[in-house]
Amino acid sequence: MSTQDRLAYLVQQVLHGNATPLELQELSDLVAEDMTGATAQQVEILLRNILPAATDAYDEARWDQVAGSILAADHPAGITAPPAKIIPLHHRTRLVAAVVAGLLVVGGGYWLLRKPASKPVAMAPVTAVQDVAPGGNRAMLTLADGTQVPLDSTGGSTLPRQGNTQVVSPGAGQLTYRQTGNNNAPAPFNTLRTPRGGQFQVTLPDGTQVWLNAASTLQYPVAFTGTERRVTLQGEAYFEVAGNANHPFHVNVLTGADSMDVAVLGTHFNIMAYEDEPEVRTTLLEGAVRVSSHDNNKQLHPGQGALLDKTAGHLTIEEVNTEEATAWKNGYLQLAGNDIQSAMRLISRWYDVDVVYKAPVLAHFRGIIPRNVPVSQVLKMMELTGEVHFEIKGKQLIVSP
Numbered sequence: 001m002s003t004q005d006r007l008a009y010l011v012q013q014v015l016h017g018n019a020t021p022l023e024l025q026e027l028s029d030l031v032a033e034d035m036t037g038a039t040a041q042q043v044e045i046l047l048r049n050i051l052p053a054a055t056d057a058y059d060e061a062r063w064d065q066v067a068g069s070i071l072a073a074d075h076p077a078g079i080t081a082p083p084a085k086i087i088p089l090h091h092r093t094r095l096v097a098a099v100v101a102g103l104l105v106v107g108g109g110y111w112l113l114r115k116p117a118s119k120p121v122a123m124a125p126v127t128a129v130q131d132v133a134p135g136g137n138r139a140m141l142t143l144a145d146g147t148q149v150p151l152d153s154t155g156g157s158t159l160p161r162q163g164n165t166q167v168v169s170p171g172a173g174q175l176t177y178r179q180t181g182n183n184n185a186p187a188p189f190n191t192l193r194t195p196r197g198g199q200f201q202v203t204l205p206d207g208t209q210v211w212l213n214a215a216s217t218l219q220y221p222v223a224f225t226g227t228e229r230r231v232t233l234q235g236e237a238y239f240e241v242a243g244n245a246n247h248p249f250h251v252n253v254l255t256g257a258d259s260m261d262v263a264v265l266g267t268h269f270n271i272m273a274y275e276d277e278p279e280v281r282t283t284l285l286e287g288a289v290r291v292s293s294h295d296n297n298k299q300l301h302p303g304q305g306a307l308l309d310k311t312a313g314h315l316t317i318e319e320v321n322t323e324e325a326t327a328w329k330n331g332y333l334q335l336a337g338n339d340i341q342s343a344m345r346l347i348s349r350w351y352d353v354d355v356v357y358k359a360p361v362l363a364h365f366r367g368i369i370p371r372n373v374p375v376s377q378v379l380k381m382m383e384l385t386g387e388v389h390f391e392i393k394g395k396q397l398i399v400s401p
Helices: 003-015 021-033 038-050 060-071 097-104 340-351 375-383
Strands: 139-142 148-151 165-169 174-179 189-194 198-203 209-212 216-221 229-240 249-254 259-264 268-273 279-286 289-293 296-300 304-309 315-319 332-339 354-357 364-370 389-393 396-400
Touching: 139 198, 189 198, 209 216, 249 268, 259 268, 279 289, 289 304, 296 304, 296 315, 332 340, 340 354, 340 364, 340 375, 340 396, 364 375, 375 389
Parallel strands: 174 198, 229 249, 354 396
Antiparallel strands: 139 148, 139 189, 165 174, 189 216, 198 209, 209 229, 216 229, 229 268, 249 259, 259 289, 268 279, 279 304, 289 296, 304 315, 332 364, 389 396
């Protein structure tokens, strides 16, 4: 059987949902061997013949199903693939063939990009003097007396006791506060700070769990002794708050020169409040929260987000994709329609690189990428748009059209 015939058979198997794991892997391997050449062109021709209306009627749900089955055979060991999406960036006029080809050769990313060209996208290689490893579990804990304790991925350690609270690091990237007695006196505060390229998880004295993203700071008491539980956040964190109706939980969110209050009883939510971002986003997954900024008060329900424009001070509510907002916590970089500047801010924080623009770039991106791959692989995926080029020089990332 010729390669073209074999491709035709494999594509048909995928489209009809009959492909075996071995056939999916074979299709992955065939396409990966020749991303921009004859193989990708043959796949595109096959899809045009099989689905002649595909260029006119884009069926996102159908292509999601097809891409998901292909991707399931090609994700990195130890990582569970999220739902795959084929998403048009400009026009819904390009078939998935070259997209699948580019997706499968970039070393474990789940990336589907579409642009108006009818031919496969040529991917220029990322120019790299050296690669940059992804971030990991590291943070700095500052105790009430000013003592600084570096934290990393080792875990298994016990930290200095503070009053009636024992602090332990039970596992990789984790910190736990265990209150062992009652004390109504005001409790001292600790500060957990992650650097660029760091993340950490902390369990507060009441059992509330907090996941702290890169370049973020969380300040909290070593024991909750008053009528309310209050912490302060700058950066991004995901909260799973322990329910206690008699002691409401508050997050004081620092938004630069201002602040915002998020009040909850028991709920799961994400707050993104980086100083270099133009907006503060609060996304609710479970329960209910009230977001307040000056005279603006908004009640959130699951699946909703509160968006605070830091310049205008406007606070609005919108329906959101909660999986996109919490992708970072689950181990993924989520580019949900990001322009180049917001995408590079995200990459800069996680990979601890400095971004330099040689010239203006107007590219937009949409996709999901594992956070455990080197930065070069992320950049290769972004270069599939044909609208941007990257060069790595040490810890500097140079961006050009």
